[in-house]
Amino acid sequence: MVVVMKINTSAEQIATLDKRLKASGYQTHLIRGAKRIVIGAVGDRRPVEPAELESMPGVEKVLRIMKPYKLVSREVQETDTIIKIGGLEIGGKKLTVIAGPCAVESREQLLSAAQAVRRSGANVLRGGAYKPRTSPYSFQGLEKEGLRLLAEVGAQTELATITEVVDEESLLTAVRYVDMVQIGARNMQNFRLLRAAGKSGKPVLLKRGLSATVEEWLMAAEYIVSSGNREVILCERGIRTFEDSTRNTLDLSAVALAKQLTHLPVIVDPSHATGKRELVGAMSRAAVAAGADGLIIEVHPDPAVALCDGPQSLDPGEFDALMSGLRPLGAAVGREL
Amino acid sequence: MVVVMKINTSAEQIATLDKRLKASGYQTHLIRGAKRIVIGAVGDRRPVEPAELESMPGVEKVLRIMKPYKLVSREVQETDTIIKIGGLEIGGKKLTVIAGPCAVESREQLLSAAQAVRRSGANVLRGGAYKPRTSPYSFQGLEKEGLRLLAEVGAQTELATITEVVDEESLLTAVRYVDMVQIGARNMQNFRLLRAAGKSGKPVLLKRGLSATVEEWLMAAEYIVSSGNREVILCERGIRTFEDSTRNTLDLSAVALAKQLTHLPVIVDPSHATGKRELVGAMSRAAVAAGADGLIIEVHPDPAVALCDGPQSLDPGEFDALMSGLRPLGAAVGREL
Amino acid sequence: MVVVMKINTSAEQIATLDKRLKASGYQTHLIRGAKRIVIGAVGDRRPVEPAELESMPGVEKVLRIMKPYKLVSREVQETDTIIKIGGLEIGGKKLTVIAGPCAVESREQLLSAAQAVRRSGANVLRGGAYKPRTSPYSFQGLEKEGLRLLAEVGAQTELATITEVVDEESLLTAVRYVDMVQIGARNMQNFRLLRAAGKSGKPVLLKRGLSATVEEWLMAAEYIVSSGNREVILCERGIRTFEDSTRNTLDLSAVALAKQLTHLPVIVDPSHATGKRELVGAMSRAAVAAGADGLIIEVHPDPAVALCDGPQSLDPGEFDALMSGLRPLGAAVGREL
Amino acid sequence: MVVVMKINTSAEQIATLDKRLKASGYQTHLIRGAKRIVIGAVGDRRPVEPAELESMPGVEKVLRIMKPYKLVSREVQETDTIIKIGGLEIGGKKLTVIAGPCAVESREQLLSAAQAVRRSGANVLRGGAYKPRTSPYSFQGLEKEGLRLLAEVGAQTELATITEVVDEESLLTAVRYVDMVQIGARNMQNFRLLRAAGKSGKPVLLKRGLSATVEEWLMAAEYIVSSGNREVILCERGIRTFEDSTRNTLDLSAVALAKQLTHLPVIVDPSHATGKRELVGAMSRAAVAAGADGLIIEVHPDPAVALCDGPQSLDPGEFDALMSGLRPLGAAVGREL
Incomplete structure (x- = not known):
């Protein structure tokens, strides 16, 4: 999951988000751009809906990396189901x-x-x-x-x-x-x-x-x-x-x-x-x-x-x-x- | 209901359709254009789906005149429901x-x-x-x-x-x-x-x-x-x-x-x-x-x-x-x- | 820009991409997840279309962080144009x-x-x-x-x-x-x-x-x-x-x-x-x-x-x-x- | 063209429309239903846009019978253009x-x-x-x-x-x-x-x-x-x-x-x-x-x-x-x- 913060987000808002991501079992990586901060969150032990994070203060949008389906995915089963x-x-x-x-x-x-x-x-x-x-x-x-x-x-x-x-x-x-x-x-x-x-x-x-x-x-x-x-x-x-x-x-x-x-x-x-x-x-x-x-x-x-x-x-x-x-x-x- | 016939429809196909419309309780009006025949069907004693007629031979399309809903319509009840x-x-x-x-x-x-x-x-x-x-x-x-x-x-x-x-x-x-x-x-x-x-x-x-x-x-x-x-x-x-x-x-x-x-x-x-x-x-x-x-x-x-x-x-x-x-x-x- | 790599991307493909991003003036940050690698690219000296990177081997998708428009944006001019x-x-x-x-x-x-x-x-x-x-x-x-x-x-x-x-x-x-x-x-x-x-x-x-x-x-x-x-x-x-x-x-x-x-x-x-x-x-x-x-x-x-x-x-x-x-x-x- | 009139259209509105259709070179056929009047207009000497008629008083909608294109139509040329x-x-x-x-x-x-x-x-x-x-x-x-x-x-x-x-x-x-x-x-x-x-x-x-x-x-x-x-x-x-x-x-x-x-x-x-x-x-x-x-x-x-x-x-x-x-x-x- 990649969390894009709004321009001018406070350090406190970032810390709060970071804490929540870690509490959900993610490892976090902070990337500081010219204008924005982006947080990469790694790990998928349990599903957190991107939308849940989008309501947190300072968050502009959340980009999902993993596909939301699992059992039906070719990544889980390569061969055709017959x-x-x-x-x-x-x-x-x-x-x-x-x-x-x-x-x-x-x-x-x-x-x-x-x-x-x-x-x-x-x-x-x-x-x-x-x-x-x-x-x-x-x-x-x-x-x-x-x-x-x-x-x-x-x-x-x-x-x-x-x-x-x-x-x-x-x-x-x-x-x-x-x-x-x-x-x-x-x-x-x-x-x-x-x-x-x-x-x-x-x-x-x-x-x-x-x-x-x-x-x-x-x-x-x-x-x-x-x-x-x-x-x-x-x-x-x-x-x-x-x-x-x-x-x-x-x-x-x-x-x-x-x-x-x-x-x-x-x-x-x-x-x-x-x-x-x-x-x-x-x-x-x-x-x-x-x-x-x-x-x-x-x-x-x-x-x-x-x-x-x-x-x-x-x-x-x-x-x-x-x-x-x-x-x-x-x-x-x-x-x- | 208005039934538009295909170009070059046979007289027999028109007669068959006319019969079906009348059997369903419609009065029919035949309009002969330069290339096509159009049938106006009047009366709404019972609902015939336009699509049912569209499958008959010779029919190009069926245009509905009446609205398909009744009880919820302002034509049936003018005043607002409160x-x-x-x-x-x-x-x-x-x-x-x-x-x-x-x-x-x-x-x-x-x-x-x-x-x-x-x-x-x-x-x-x-x-x-x-x-x-x-x-x-x-x-x-x-x-x-x-x-x-x-x-x-x-x-x-x-x-x-x-x-x-x-x-x-x-x-x-x-x-x-x-x-x-x-x-x-x-x-x-x-x-x-x-x-x-x-x-x-x-x-x-x-x-x-x-x-x-x-x-x-x-x-x-x-x-x-x-x-x-x-x-x-x-x-x-x-x-x-x-x-x-x-x-x-x-x-x-x-x-x-x-x-x-x-x-x-x-x-x-x-x-x-x-x-x-x-x-x-x-x-x-x-x-x-x-x-x-x-x-x-x-x-x-x-x-x-x-x-x-x-x-x-x-x-x-x-x-x-x-x-x-x-x-x-x-x-x-x-x-x- | 965030580049999501396919599962099982080779080290060589990652290196090639990293090189291209740096050549375009980006700083890159590599994030290794359980299954995928994600690259955060920071800097916007010149526009690279995300689609251009999506055609590179090993790339699954590219997520844009910056808005693609500038002069018309409120981020550039806060007050209303009259x-x-x-x-x-x-x-x-x-x-x-x-x-x-x-x-x-x-x-x-x-x-x-x-x-x-x-x-x-x-x-x-x-x-x-x-x-x-x-x-x-x-x-x-x-x-x-x-x-x-x-x-x-x-x-x-x-x-x-x-x-x-x-x-x-x-x-x-x-x-x-x-x-x-x-x-x-x-x-x-x-x-x-x-x-x-x-x-x-x-x-x-x-x-x-x-x-x-x-x-x-x-x-x-x-x-x-x-x-x-x-x-x-x-x-x-x-x-x-x-x-x-x-x-x-x-x-x-x-x-x-x-x-x-x-x-x-x-x-x-x-x-x-x-x-x-x-x-x-x-x-x-x-x-x-x-x-x-x-x-x-x-x-x-x-x-x-x-x-x-x-x-x-x-x-x-x-x-x-x-x-x-x-x-x-x-x-x-x-x-x- | 078929013109569907609103419920309770006046005789005068119908006469006005009928006159306009005839002036445009159409023959008209009046069909009186239980609630509505429908006018069938036959002839296509010159194009009248259905929308033009829809703005006339008393008209509910206008249904087109003819296709609006001619030269590119199979009705005009049956064989494939090569x-x-x-x-x-x-x-x-x-x-x-x-x-x-x-x-x-x-x-x-x-x-x-x-x-x-x-x-x-x-x-x-x-x-x-x-x-x-x-x-x-x-x-x-x-x-x-x-x-x-x-x-x-x-x-x-x-x-x-x-x-x-x-x-x-x-x-x-x-x-x-x-x-x-x-x-x-x-x-x-x-x-x-x-x-x-x-x-x-x-x-x-x-x-x-x-x-x-x-x-x-x-x-x-x-x-x-x-x-x-x-x-x-x-x-x-x-x-x-x-x-x-x-x-x-x-x-x-x-x-x-x-x-x-x-x-x-x-x-x-x-x-x-x-x-x-x-x-x-x-x-x-x-x-x-x-x-x-x-x-x-x-x-x-x-x-x-x-x-x-x-x-x-x-x-x-x-x-x-x-x-x-x-x-x-x-x-x-x-x-x-």
């Missing part, structure tokens, strides 16, 4: 493709989607049972009945299953039906839910918040891992920016960066990121080229009648074409589909 | 000032803060018992013990009390101790919590999400009101932008705009918005001048040792000076303190 | 109000606007002669004829005048007709134009760029001042964010912050910031309460027929009401109108 | 790779860079002679001497050349030395420069502004094309967002979208977008996979001593490795290198 679900390996050489409808609407709809995505090569079936919707007047999901259908169709088509959970109650219910749980963008900093997911015993797909920095995203993963669950998959799904010609702005640099900073698998959701069916193919290819470990894609048997997210859902034919195009691309960057 | 807590009226001529520490740390700390803010003219005591923190390694709040202290100190100083809740469990506990509950920025779209708050029987302070539009903020309020609780106070606390010299960007235009769009009271949190003690005074004055119904300000007896948000907390002397400056300013815009 | 134009003082106790139409359209329109704003108490007449427009098919301004009208009407109504310049040619022409020149948001980093303005001999109103940080804004002012012109007025006019219910997001925290960081006057443009006539009043009051030294407001004799920016222009009656409301508010914060 | 420079075709099946140093520093540096990038397969040599720098104290480029070196080294290595221009003067000078000119992000809405580039007779690489929407970017291209120059290449180089772990946020969805909206070639600058050498490879691959027609990459013989943008510059070995990796990837999406 998460196994049955025969499936997430984070390995083979790309993971999660596909299915935004929301579970009926057995027919889900089964039809599942059979189609399976046929085209997807590994995991997605389907929302608890839907966080901006409007209280929109369809909110089939809840438990949706989970039941997901389990049944997953078993029938031999696909692993994933669904979004929105609070501790839905989490506790969902883990009885599905293979993986998803924490959505709006809940990325729902710390109660993160801790509960850390104790759920199921792999967790953690979506990046709409306006979360990469660091905050990794800190959210740290919540889950530090609660006891090492099986976390990060998912980039677009961030909110001024650009309004796409629903969100897909941040593929964050994918490449996250792969360097953490050992956890990173996948991409081009459907929510763009909100436009006609961009999903190009962004899926770009994601794989950027180093993503997989994709999560919305597929609906008939997008025109979908109860949610129709405009961004592929129909089975479009999904099949997408998967065909991904094979040579994956091969070009050393991945299998 | 919320009463004991003798206190939030949303009336008198400004509401909520003040106190970021987190309840101890009886001494809380009592000292409460006595100070009361002396300077605050109406409500704030104090966090459940703290959502970015790092799992930071102080997370005293929880129930914090609520107990808040109730005790509130009673002793005759101040109404408010605290943040983070899930249904903390909400159900908090309502037994405090006069108002707060839903934080990170939970603005925690729809489960919004619905629960709608049934809590206590006034709810709803902070705007870090990257929530004004419309989404009002939709979140609509969740609470449509669940049965009309006592919602909106709170602007800064949005996330590219600017990094302040913690967030305080959006006072949103305050003035919200006062026009909704009948609910709107207050401002200059402490979290700026993250800097030395900007809190100016932004408090600006908020009142912009038409805010009140302020929520962090005050700590000794910010230098605060367990959270020290850099933005005022000490009692600074808060007293702030309040003195607000009186003439309030008077200039027809408000009392 | 700019005099005839009897007018910009940056003093009296607020400066610049008002007039977005574009000069005709003598009648400009004279009518000028007489109205003068009657209500404005000090400076604005009127665009060179209009930067997003579309090549929009009205682009009367150019030299507009300047001529501005000079004539300014003289007739005894108002100082200001107009926007868009390149060196328009600057050289404008200075012959007006009292002050304005550099628009889109040209805030048009460094050629900044340097030319630094040699123009006229006060320069420098608008903040749509996505410029406060630091970049001050650096743009530094360009002008370091080219020889100390008479720079900063103007906050809204930044671009995700929020789309206002044209831009007015950043009043930046105004309060700029007043602390620089000695230059800071004014606010609520018209462009909000893009909505019905928000201009509230935001004008908020700006003055936040500490702004003045306002620039669009006023048109008949906004419904304005050739540009009609939706945000006040008519003379609205402007007069605004000015009346500002007087008591200004008094409450120690300013005169 | 720009020829000698044997080079930009926008065709073969990818264009522009490479070279941020700034021309010396003949040795430029020649060394040029020989390296040519050897690895680049088609165009870049080198800045006029450098827009945030600080007035940073290196600003060799100007004319830089252009001279660029022309000399381009001829010697048989590479086409490109350089940035910053105003009309530098443009007029540059066209005498180089094959293509570049308009930087900060000048994307320097409309004077755009018009001048439209008359320059050279292909223009137009970078997207830091906070420009895709629509504004295309409108800027429309300025150039409507001034007489059809040879415009769009370049995505990252937008400004809240994320600070990369210099900017590379918006590859905008690339895929632009390829659908316009017939102009679109290339990507991963160097400026990320600001980090270690992300340039992944983002180059992602750009090609997203459908970009080419790349512009910073390469310096010795990045550690570069006068600008060292941290994001590749050395010749890194660039060669990047090019090798791009070949199979290009092949997978039907492109050659």
Whole structure:
């Protein structure tokens, strides 16, 4: 930690700060510049938030040297984390493709989607049972009945299953039906839910918040891992920016960066990121080229009648074409589909 | 609703869409332009999401005419909502000032803060018992013990009390101790919590999400009101932008705009918005001048040792000076303190 | 400057860096932490961009201690800069109000606007002669004829005048007709134009760029001042964010912050910031309460027929009401109108 | 155009608006809803800005149906524009790779860079002679001497050349030395420069502004094309967002979208977008996979001593490795290198 003092700080203020840093277990080094004094504080036995020091008299700003996350960092674990679900390996050489409808609407709809995505090569079936919707007047999901259908169709088509959970109650219910749980963008900093997911015993797909920095995203993963669950998959799904010609702005640099900073698998959701069916193919290819470990894609048997997210859902034919195009691309960057 | 069709849409696609709109209870008007066809759909018996239509073949985009929120709209209720807590009226001529520490740390700390803010003219005591923190390694709040202290100190100083809740469990506990509950920025779209708050029987302070539009903020309020609780106070606390010299960007235009769009009271949190003690005074004055119904300000007896948000907390002397400056300013815009 | 080295940096890399820092005139201090080495570099005889060092092998990041701007900083000049134009003082106790139409359209329109704003108490007449427009098919301004009208009407109504310049040619022409020149948001980093303005001999109103940080804004002012012109007025006019219910997001925290960081006057443009006539009043009051030294407001004799920016222009009656409301508010914060 | 009237608009206000629309050459269609009246206006003989109508009494908002750009639109020209420079075709099946140093520093540096990038397969040599720098104290480029070196080294290595221009003067000078000119992000809405580039007779690489929407970017291209120059290449180089772990946020969805909206070639600058050498490879691959027609990459013989943008510059070995990796990837999406 480096503490920059204000111009004209008193000797007493510096002594007070020095004492506090030492009391927190730091060794201190005083550097006297032409106008300012800077204190280098070495040691990280316990976390002191830079902000705590910034409120002390005479301090102008505090610069952090160490990264605030630990367990999820490549500095702690160099090799990639690989998460196994049955025969499936997430984070390995083979790309993971999660596909299915935004929301579970009926057995027919889900089964039809599942059979189609399976046929085209997807590994995991997605389907929302608890839907966080901006409007209280929109369809909110089939809840438990949706989970039941997901389990049944997953078993029938031999696909692993994933669904979004929105609070501790839905989490506790969902883990009885599905293979993986998803924490959505709006809940990325729902710390109660993160801790509960850390104790759920199921792999967790953690979506990046709409306006979360990469660091905050990794800190959210740290919540889950530090609660006891090492099986976390990060998912980039677009961030909110001024650009309004796409629903969100897909941040593929964050994918490449996250792969360097953490050992956890990173996948991409081009459907929510763009909100436009006609961009999903190009962004899926770009994601794989950027180093993503997989994709999560919305597929609906008939997008025109979908109860949610129709405009961004592929129909089975479009999904099949997408998967065909991904094979040579994956091969070009050393991945299998 | 206005549906813009793609260039070269077939007559069949138009007929299909027209049928769907009519089936949903709309009257339709076809407008043929030089290149495109546009369909005006009139009637709002039930909500159809524009996005649902955008997935239909031939549709380029759908423009919404009606606002998506209803109960919170000034079109439904012209007069200001005034919320009463004991003798206190939030949303009336008198400004509401909520003040106190970021987190309840101890009886001494809380009592000292409460006595100070009361002396300077605050109406409500704030104090966090459940703290959502970015790092799992930071102080997370005293929880129930914090609520107990808040109730005790509130009673002793005759101040109404408010605290943040983070899930249904903390909400159900908090309502037994405090006069108002707060839903934080990170939970603005925690729809489960919004619905629960709608049934809590206590006034709810709803902070705007870090990257929530004004419309989404009002939709979140609509969740609470449509669940049965009309006592919602909106709170602007800064949005996330590219600017990094302040913690967030305080959006006072949103305050003035919200006062026009909704009948609910709107207050401002200059402490979290700026993250800097030395900007809190100016932004408090600006908020009142912009038409805010009140302020929520962090005050700590000794910010230098605060367990959270020290850099933005005022000490009692600074808060007293702030309040003195607000009186003439309030008077200039027809408000009392 | 503080240089943070990567984990496992070689002794040779450290020696190379140390040598380069010393060659640039810095004294260096090596701090050895548990995992990393940090180098404190003291002295600021000549500017080395942190980025230049970040490209050296072994360097993880470089933290700047000194602010990158000098001449515009309060650290260099503590007292407020006051700019005099005839009897007018910009940056003093009296607020400066610049008002007039977005574009000069005709003598009648400009004279009518000028007489109205003068009657209500404005000090400076604005009127665009060179209009930067997003579309090549929009009205682009009367150019030299507009300047001529501005000079004539300014003289007739005894108002100082200001107009926007868009390149060196328009600057050289404008200075012959007006009292002050304005550099628009889109040209805030048009460094050629900044340097030319630094040699123009006229006060320069420098608008903040749509996505410029406060630091970049001050650096743009530094360009002008370091080219020889100390008479720079900063103007906050809204930044671009995700929020789309206002044209831009007015950043009043930046105004309060700029007043602390620089000695230059800071004014606010609520018209462009909000893009909505019905928000201009509230935001004008908020700006003055936040500490702004003045306002620039669009006023048109008949906004419904304005050739540009009609939706945000006040008519003379609205402007007069605004000015009346500002007087008591200004008094409450120690300013005169 | 669709005009939405306010609730309770008077018959007279509607008649006035209707008259104005008809006077502008529109046919109008009145749609009466339960609460509001909506007017559909058909015809596009001449451009009326929606904003002009929004200032009329009784109007709530105006929705545009037509896209505001024409000449650059795929609706006007379906087939891809291909720009020829000698044997080079930009926008065709073969990818264009522009490479070279941020700034021309010396003949040795430029020649060394040029020989390296040519050897690895680049088609165009870049080198800045006029450098827009945030600080007035940073290196600003060799100007004319830089252009001279660029022309000399381009001829010697048989590479086409490109350089940035910053105003009309530098443009007029540059066209005498180089094959293509570049308009930087900060000048994307320097409309004077755009018009001048439209008359320059050279292909223009137009970078997207830091906070420009895709629509504004295309409108800027429309300025150039409507001034007489059809040879415009769009370049995505990252937008400004809240994320600070990369210099900017590379918006590859905008690339895929632009390829659908316009017939102009679109290339990507991963160097400026990320600001980090270690992300340039992944983002180059992602750009090609997203459908970009080419790349512009910073390469310096010795990045550690570069006068600008060292941290994001590749050395010749890194660039060669990047090019090798791009070949199979290009092949997978039907492109050659």
